[in-house]
Amino acid sequence: MSWAGPILLMALAGILLGGAVSLRRNGKLPAAVVTALLAVAVFGGGVYLVYG
Numbered sequence: 368m369s370w371a372g373p374i375l376l377m378a379l380a381g382i383l384l385g386g387a388v389s390l391r392r393n394g395k396l397p398a399a400v401v402t403a404l405l406a407v408a409v410f411g412g413g414v415y416l417v418y419g
Contacts, residue, residue: 376413380406
């Protein structure tokens with residue numbers, strides 16, 4: 368099994384989560400929520416690739 372895909376997806380999720388936190392600090396709540404939800408979806412995709 369190749370672990371590159373799930374690892375890259377989880378790394379992308381971390382980057383997106385950091386972006387969501389940054390957006391939240393800058394007062395852009397709707398964009399922060401969308402970015403956080405996207406991060407959760409990407410992380411879920413990585414977990415699915417590992418355990419699915």
